[in-house]
Amino acid sequence: MSGADKKFDVVGKARRRVDGRGKVVGQLRFADDLVLPRMLHCKLLRSPHPHAVVESVDVSRAEGHPGVHLVLTGEAFPVPYGIMPVSLDEHPLARERVRYVGDPVAAVVAKDEQSATEAIELIAVRYRPLPTIASPEEALANPEARIHDYGEQGNIHRNQAYEFGDVEGALAASDLVFEDLFFYEGNTHLPMEQQASLASVEGDGKLLLQSSTQNPHYLHRQLARVLQMPASQIRVIATPNGGGFGGKCDPGNHEFVVCKAALVLGRPVKISLTREEVFYQHRGRHPVLMKFRTGVSKDGKLTAMHLQTLLDGGAYGSHGPASTFYTGVLTPVTYQLPRFKFEACRVFTNKPACGPKRGHGTPQPRFGQEVQLDKIADKLDLDPAELRLGMVTEPGSLTASWLRVGTTGLAACIRSVVERSDWKAKHRKLPLGRGVGLACSTYMCGAGVAIYWNKMPHSAVQLLLDRSGQVTVYSGATEIGQGSDDVLAGLIAEALGIDTDAVRCITGDTGITPIDLGSYSSRVTIMMGNAALQAAGRVRDQLAAAAAEALDTLPERVVFSQGRVFAVDDAGKAMSFVEAVALAEAKFGTLSAVGSYTPPKPPGKYKGAGVGPSPAYSFSACVVETEVDPATGWIHVPKIWIAHDIGRALNPVLAKGQVIGGVYMGLGEALMEEQAFRRLPPKLSDALVHRNPSMLDYKSLTALDMPEVDVTLIEDPDPNCPYGAKEVGQGPLLPVMPALANAVYDAVGVRVDEVPVTPDKVLRALERKAKGEAARVGPEAFPEVPYPSPTFVLPPWENGDGDELKGADGKPVRRERRVATA
């Protein structure tokens, strides 16, 4: 499906996105814009305690408040849910336990939001506080009180270890071993649209939920589970999302609550979260503490890496099991790494649950790895760009962990930003206070396995054509602003040789669209796209057969372009697309086709090999320029250059927008975005509260803080992707944070091994440097984590077979856990 030598009509041309007009005229209806007759309004009562037993809930006064129709408590929801089958640990409303400040306890449905808000205050809840677990260190040190009664042990949710080849041996044989600790603070998605949901019982008696969700399919499954209804009786429509970034992937408490209320009352019920509540729904970037031990040869080649991570998961599982894997699994994809060991642990704490945010689990280790590479280059006196160019992974190669790299434009990306930023003239050459930093990254084009185990397609598309020439395309994929509807329309239009204007997209509706798993893991362009091209190909075959008869040519000689259907060798033999459709409809009956896509089987066979494989990987390289004031530590970023290996840009305006948007979010994380918490003095209070749950205090860069970004798209079509197009929604965020930290080092010679990189940290590092201490700010210690013995897998080049090492009894051989001695 690469179509490498095809001439395109639609693909690669800058176009107005198909949903663009509705957005600029204010006509697009987001979830909270929807209004139904007899609609009621819902508000949630949330826990003021970080950790407590709910002893009783008295709703009588609230029920008596004027305008109140219904009050719900945890009793209404006996069945738990969770986005991953291994972590079904949430209830829509707390039943016995609250686990963070903001955990929903009860709900009021009233005639208007004001009445519901007033009634919420009339609910009396008796809590018995439990000890507050505020940090991963506290979680490890305090197996009791257990936040959940499941997990590995105590307050450890997930704990895992993998070793690909003998890492300690390789480190011992290395010329140099670099050991570094890094910390990456948590942050959140902050979509401009606060989540909203409208539930109603339709005329046919079925439940309809219209909601700002990225994953209507997974939500649909969880609704059926929690409401104990057949999925066929529930329809979920994903309304256009006012930004997602991963924050609308998990099913939300509020979604179950309004559904239940609508079913009880028989009236539409809407909820719209306040901005503060969005911070509690969270599911954002995990705070991660990391330890890297990396071996290198004197000429700058990696020999082995031992990576340890510790994730602060917050109060619930969410995507945590996947997030835990992602703090390691993509690490070996960028550079040749002969041996790799990866230990990861996720703990529960009494904070809003962390989950997937743009880059899911990978920005944290990428930051550590790319800053450490900068230190390695410095020590070896090598140019950081040259160091990286000398070890990029080969196209089609396998990593030590058995991931298939596929196409890679990483070297081209590095060369591009080096040239465009005038890197050679700047790096280590600018005056004190100015610097440049470089970093690289990779990301998946869709996760190789679904969130729940099944053998069915990951994406499906249905096409319906009729004699009017109208092409309707149905897909479960969800528009979150990234442009998935436009990708869909563009691919269908290209395949059928028509304008996108002739394509109508019906998407994200479990009642009428075929299943797509959702807008996460940068999977939509590749998976939905391949399904769309398959469907279009099937319809095109029918159109070609009918047209060929009329044009007196062979079907394979029929060309579709610009609304015309004609013979390749005789332009006189031609008809309009509409005519071709009518002929085919006469010949074959009503025209319709489906297409579906299932990703290739991953090469790795060991348990856990399912996380990390992808049909293709995108690559990015970034140079950030900084001006850092040595007197104050103040950081100014005048310019950023980025190159992204996109395979092919389907709509360059949108592709470029995704790149700049990723850089924006990355720079925000690098400089100031923090989902941080305040623990009040334990002697006086159990409180553990969000520090900054508002748009004012959670710092998102304004137009004045955002520099101009120079974007290069590297187009090397990938054969696994539709017309060669890889992902662009997540990858370009990833190199920004380490590039910024490396630029700060180049400017003033200090390391901030921590995200965000703030002026106070820079100044503290400068003061340490002036005193002759280590010119660094960052974590000082990594706690003792009881990682399990690793699953041992031989790398491909050590005669491995992709499976874990097994003994004569067929059981996996666990390598004895070796604790490194510093």
Add this chain to the structure above:
Amino acid sequence: MNAGVEKGVAKAVTLRRNVQIELQVNGEPTEVSFAPYKTLLELLREDLDLPGTKHGCELGECGACTVLLDGEPVLSCLVLAVECAGRSVETVEGLAQGTRLHALQAALTDLGGSQCGYCTPGMLMTAKALLEREPSPSRERIREAIAGNICRCTGYQQIVDAIESAARELRAGGETAR
């Protein structure tokens, strides 16, 4: 801790009656009756059937609810609806002329300045006021003018491109685009 429940709750019970005002909305004289605690944002979205104006924080911290009040960009979430009596309000719904887009609307979507579209109505109204006051703003001036509108998708660059482009078009005499 439960002792805190009663604290801070308003004690005064006010007479709960709607108020009525007349105002101009997108050029049309309009009469509306509403609960007096409502802000202009709530009035537009809930009582005037104009949900094009969005809300992102309701505390004046994001710019999503920007509308023009007597021609000036303001945050409708912090304007008391009762204070709009006799005044003129412009929202995103009033920007296009019939089905013809305003130059800013066309440029914003054509040049990538609108991704998820949620900050778009507020951004457009801010930009409209800017270009009416300054027909040829520099990129720096555009950034200053939209510094009260947070966008989480675009990184602003394509928004600035679009406002620059629309300004050029408007200066050349083009009022609207397709």
Add this chain to the structure above:
Amino acid sequence: MMRLPWFEYRAPRSVAEAARILAGEGPGAMLVAGGTDLLPNMKRRHQSPSTLVALRGVDELKAVANGAGLQLGAGLTLTEVVDTPAVRERYTGLWQAAAQVATPHLRNMGTLGGNVCLDTRCTYYNQSYEWRKAIDFCLKKDGETCWVATASKRCVAVSSTDTAPALIALDAKARLASVGGTREIAIADLYRNDGIDFLARKPEELLSAILLPEANGWRSCYWKLRRRGSFDFPVLGVAAAAKLAADGTVEAARIALGAVASRPFLVPKAGEALVGRKLDDAAIGEVAGAVASRAKPMDNADMNLYWRKEVVSAFTTYALRELRGDDMRAERLRTARQALAA
């Protein structure tokens, strides 16, 4: 959506009428002008006035009068203040301060009087009712403990007004009106170092105008420290004004600090130390150190408090260098993201 509680709305047409309503309604009434400070607070239930006395329709609060000095009505929006040529030309410090308040939209709404009377801020206070319940409230509102300084008997919420330090440096006066008449006090005396009772305005008084003295020979500037180029309240404000002789010798100088205490305040010794000297690097360095020693930021605003204290000296230096005539636009662009050259 966050919503306002119910309230009664009154719209007087004159200062006298407003003063009468205020006196009649007692403590249940609150003044609202631009609404950008009070309405978010009401939505978070910091204040739940039974009556709002709206000043929007009071034309006399919009008056600008040139005479001996400049009189600015308290009801002028910050945009109107910024657009007043006399402010830009003669009172640069006020112009730079007003131009950096919040965002362009909020400056179109918020008034000079509102910014001068801005409620003090604290990260334990500027939160929703539900959030504050989770910490069992705080000293400033509904609680017993100041969580910033648990031993403190005094609320340490921080003064976050930008215009007030500039007005103090400019030696402005505030005119207060009540049914009993009007009085004028120095802006500096309008404030108390108490996060709760931070204004010396009596409950029945309203701020009607700001009076700036004649600018003859004075130049002024304002430097604001905040995380982002807009939206954010100051975490440090340095306002400086000086009267220089033809040869650059300082004849008089005033330096004021904002956002480092519960009130904005003058650092008299700093100004006095400059008199008779030229604004050379040595003098600036000495004075910057003295000013920095007066700053006592607390952990109740954005950014690290120790760092906020450490950079007071640098920001005072920027201010004095700008008064000296240095071209500070590059530094402005790095820190404020705007050139702000008058």
